[in-house]
Amino acid sequence: MSGSSTTAGSSRRGLVAGVGAYAIWGLLPLYFPLLAPAAAIEIIGHRVVWSLGFCLALLVVTRTWPQYVAALRSRRTLGVLATAAALIAVNWTVYVYAVLADRVVEAALGYFINPLVTVLLAVVVLRERLRTLQWVALGFGAAAVVVIGASNNGVPWISLTLAFTFGTYGLIKNRIGRSIGAITGLAVETTVLFPAALAYLVWLQVRGAAAFGAHGLGHTALLVAAGVITATPLLLFSSAARRIPLSMIGLLQYLTPTMQFLLGVVYFHEHMPTARWVGFALVWVALVVSSVDGLRRATQGMLLERRGQLGGAPDANLITEAGVRHDING
Template sequence: MTDLDPRRGLGAGLGAYVLWGLLPLYFTVLAPAGPAEVVAHRALWSLVFCAAVLTVTRTWRELVVVLRSPRTLGLLALAAVLLATNWLVFVLGVQTDRVVDASLGYFVNPLVTVTLAVTVLHERLRRAQVVALSFGALAVVVLAVGYGQVPWIALVLAASFGLYGLIKNRGVRGVAAAPGLAAETLVLAPLALAFLLVLHAQGHGTFLGHGWGHAALLALSGVLTSVPLLLFNAAARVLPLTVVGLLQYVTPVMHFVIGVALLGERMPPARWAGFALVWVALTVLTVDGLRAGRGARRVGAGAVARPGSGPGRGPGDGGELSAPDAAGRPPRRP
């Protein structure tokens, strides 16, 4: 997919998050199919759709390059397992009337990303990030006490998607969306196909026994999986990171509204209190990220304007600043 201008990029990004936000309504109409069957079809039909995209865009060679790299293929295989776990738990949440729990998982995801930056990438937290994580941890405690159990659906969704994002961002950053998803679904396809064959042999499969409409809806899962990802990939190429970061809240807000307003899920006081704490944490995290981004840009502009910072000055002689780190902190002197 070619690069868009920023205005169309914003539309593409918003479209991706809105489509992801509507998924609970889609999965509710697949109710005759259980979560595992839905995920198996999602993997197979996504592979079919990706194959069509690779054919139209003539990018099969990019997939071949991925498959010939043991390291890249191994990382994408791990990403595929995390993605399948995320899909399975999300569909389970929708089909067991816990869409609000699923929305909590994606609200918590930015906090998980910050935690991974510290534990895996060994980055240092700013004070505001510590405050945000503290509010997030308190929210989990409040929700656990209110529920009488740990909100495991939310935590598994946040952890699996956070780890998936870490692999895609740091491990296989150079792999484009369509070849990457094609490789991931190619890893899942043999298991998905075997599961569906066994399921139908036992008489429990729903693809052929509930009419053409149901079969078409299951096949549509490939489109509804791949299209938002391709839209997001196109948007991320042209939009500022701060805009992408703000757009990510569209999906969990839609899930929350669908769960409460359309599906009638209960919101007892403990659940409201837990969500309020999460929203406070996200507000602190977002404001801090915006400030850090502005600070990094100001320092970067100052570095360009400083005399003696041209190409003739080498590293370590005081003539340049190091680049901003992954957490968005301002550059530091080497």
């Protein structure tokens, strides 16, 4: 088999894995209502406990247990991942609450504006300098939040909490680099959360207020399945990230909030007043602008690389346009 055929096959597998990961995340609003009458915090408790069990099993199967132990022994790594764990716990809790409270559309908005929040964090935290189109995209995103906030008579706190917690979580994971694998990272994060999660679940059982085991074998199995449902898309995403370009990952990430939005409007029949449609339209414009800018920059980067390989002197304008700094947007 030729090298090009091997590369094409790997890319196809990466694309399938990426679509699978984002599709599973997009379908989660259909899963969490099945766990009722369990409340959001109880669901998160089970998600943490069973995710840890599943991850530990995977560490044994994949023989990556030493990396997990090394991460726990490293003060710096453990501290960083503990912070990430706190952020993802808040993110999971707010998201499950939004789904159970019939506010799926607000959750979808949070993940639509997440790429814009990532750009904003690059400016505030990493002191990145934005290009003109990135500022335009942020402007449209800010206008969308104002419009939707005005229509709700308040700040869209669910959307903003989801966007900022996940954006900051992504920033932390980006800073720690590729030294920590996806399963190892999730295993450490759930290990940090495990004592509090288990204590809460035991407390519910002692009080007789737990949903676990009280609503039939099927319901119990669905709660236990939270571990597999949490870890599987993460594994698929990790596989995709190794096989397809970052620009493709950037486009695939919109699949999840799009599916959530459609489920909220079409399946759950959530109310969509005119102002909310306007707000979402502004967000979509912002994402189009941001995507065009990212693809333009990626194309210019490839042109620079190709010119370098051919031994030609790259155009100075292309160097300025493509940028020589590596930022959070790749």
